[in-house]
Amino acid sequence: MRGAAIMLRDLTIAYDRHPAVHHLTGNFAPGSLTAIVGPNGAGKSTLLKAITGALRPAAGTVDLNGLSRSDLAYLPQQAEIDRAFPITVADTVVMGAWTRIGVGLGVDRATAVRAGQALSAVGLNGFGRRPVGSLSAGQFQRVLFAAPGCARRPARRAVHRHRRADHARPPRSRRALAPTGGTDGHRGAA
Numbered sequence: 001m002r003g004a005a006i007m008l009r010d011l012t013i014a015y016d017r018h019p020a021v022h023h024l025t026g027n028f029a030p031g032s033l034t035a036i037v038g039p040n041g042a043g044k045s046t047l048l049k050a051i052t053g054a055l056r057p058a059a060g061t062v063d064l065n066g067l068s069r070s071d072l073a074y075l076p077q078q079a080e081i082d083r084a085f086p087i088t089v090a091d092t093v094v095m096g097a098w099t100r101i102g103v104g105l106g107v108d109r110a111t112a113v114r115a116g117q118a119l120s121a122v123g124l125n126g127f128g129r130r131p132v133g134s135l136s137a138g139q140f141q142r143v144l145f146a147a148p149g150c151a152r153r154p155a156r157r158a159v160h161r162h163r164r165a166d167h168a169r170p171p172r173s174r175r176a177l178a179p180t181g182g183t184d185g186h187r188g189a190a
Contacts, residue, residue, distance in 0.1 A: 004027030004028060004029060004030070004065065005027075005028055005029065005030040005031075005032075005064075005065055005067065006027060006028040006051060006062065006063070006064055006065065006067070007026075007027045007028075007061075007062075007063040007065065008024050008025055008026050008027065008051075008060070008061075008062055008063075009025055009060050009061045009063065010023050010024075010025055010059065010060035010061075011023070011024045011025070011047075011050065011057055011059070011060035011061065011062060012024075012057060012058045012059040012060055013043065013046050013047065013049075013050045013055055013057055013058060014058040015046075017058070019058065020043045020046045021043040021046055021047050021050070023059075023060070024047070024060070025060075036048070048074055049074065050062055051072065052069060052072045052073075052074040053069040053072075054074065070099060073096075073147070073148035075141070075144050075145055081144070083132055083133050083135075083140060084133055085132070085133075086131065086133075087131070087132055088128065088129055088130065088131060088132070089119065089124065089127045089128050089129070089130050089131075089132055089135070089143050090112075090115055090116075090119070090128035090129065092132055092143050092144070092147060093115040093118055093119060093128075093143060093146045093147050093149070093150055094107050094111060094112070094115050094147075094150055095147055095150075096115075096118070096146070096147030096148045096149060096150035097111050097114070097115075097150035111150055114149060114150045115128070115146075115149075115150050116128065117149065118146035118147070118148075118149030118150055119143075119146050121146065121149060122142040122143070122145055122146045123142065124139060124142055124143065124146070127139070127143075
């Protein structure tokens with residue numbers, strides 16, 4: 001068995017010195033699909049933001065074991081995204097390649113093909129010209145999940161599902177993150 005792709009060691013994440021995630025220790029196996037579960041306000045999104053580098057830990061570490069932050073993608077909750085913005089499904093998916101193609105530059109054929117493949121992979125073939133505001137909540141989540149598929153190399157996805165979304169196909173395997181530490185009487189808040 002291979003080692004962990006992402007390791008969390010005594011991780012604490014805070015907002016204005018108020019901890020949202022307390023002393024969490026655990027790991028994500030390479031290639032695993034991991035469910036992070038908990039009630040509202042438990043720190044699930046906060047944890048994902050720390051793993052992707054959007055938030056800095058107050059204490060502890062996130063070890064990516066050779067992965068770079070650009071190898072990860074974070075799918076935020078829908079409340080963080082304005083669906084009224086006038087953009088098509090295809091343009092939204094192509095934004096997954098912005099670090100490679102740059103801002104304001106044209107989309108090359110290879111990127112357009114990857115965008116089409118990414119949409120097909122999430123069951124949205126033929127949706128490219130639709131405005132994102134016309135999609136159901138589940139379809140929109142799948143569009144956001146497809147966006148990293150436009151990157152040159154495959155992305156590893158850290159996914160947060162705010163609500164149950166429509167699924168193109170069920171995942172092959174699931175594994176829950178099992179926190180192994182915690183000094184505040186809890187097994188970790190994730």
